[in-house]
Amino acid sequence: MVVPASIEAFKQLESGLKEVCEDSLYSVRVFSAEGEASKFNTAIEAALITKPDYFVAIGSQIATSALSDKFKEKMPPTIAGSISIPSSVSVLEEIGINPPRKFPLNIVSHVPFSSYQKIIDVIFALKPSVKKIGIIYNEAEINSKNMKNIFEDLISQSEAVPLLGAITSAEDVYNITNKLIRDGAEAIIIPHDKNATQKAATIAKLCNDKNVISCCLDDGIIKDGIMFAVSVPYKEVGKLIGKIIRNANENHKDLAQMPVIEINDEDVRIFINQKLFEEKGLELSKSFNPQIIKL
Secondary structure, three states, X not given: OEEOOOOHHHXXXXXXXXXXXXXXXXXXXXXXXXXXXXXXXXXXXXXXXXXOOOEEEEOHHHHHHHOOOOOHHHOOOXXXXXXXXXXXXXXXXXXXXXXXXXXXXXXXXXXXXXXXXXXXXXXXXXXXXXXXXXXXXXXXXXXXXXXXXXXXXXXXXXXXXXXXEEEOOHHHHHHHXXXXXXXXXXXXXXXXXXXXXXXXXXXXXXXXXXXXXXXEOOHHHHHHOOOEEEEOOHHHHHHHHHHHHHHHHHOOOOHHHOOOEEOOHHHXXXXXXXXXXXXXOOOOOHHHOOEEEOO
């Protein structure tokens, strides 16, 4: 398995994969690009040297690199995992999102559309008068950019103003977050992006100091001080990937013929930072059924 960075979410995913593909039957090796696009190919090459029977590419950037002309002929059966919007990833479109595909590949789509709306719903439940909502995103990262587009539309439909905060690296996060707050953001959304999630503690501190709601699509960064998350636990994503591998390996199934694995709406959960909610005097109604994270 190749991951773009060594972050908590992907460690949870690894745990889920290993739980299904247990050590007595499978050997799972994880290679990380450590958050640097320049190391994507190096991590993929290192994984391929081990001559794996299956290759798991986590995220749109790793999947795009792994299925490029440089590597495609060397690839064993491949699972593209944690892909937010498969149709936006050109290499997956070329191979085929739905079966039959032109390559032994299957896809685990990670973020149901309801996740985006739930983020907006919770923001307005916490602060009904909110007028401006900031979005931190990476224009060069496919998932991040597409999530930004969805959030921008939903915010506008809610009659609030979306404020866009484009970053190109982790070093941009402090200044961009500050700018969004200066421009009047009353809430800031962090879509999936390794640069932003690596600096989640920075975003959280700036937001918490100014009573700005911070939220994300990754429950793994609640511990950094983010107020709430709408997410499917990454461990469950890892389990789904493991089930695909076991089905292919033990039941001789062709990945190219298997349906896309989509996370169901009922698997989406709202996670709240209980300590922060108590400090800010905030509360969500029971209808949201929040999952409390105690810090």
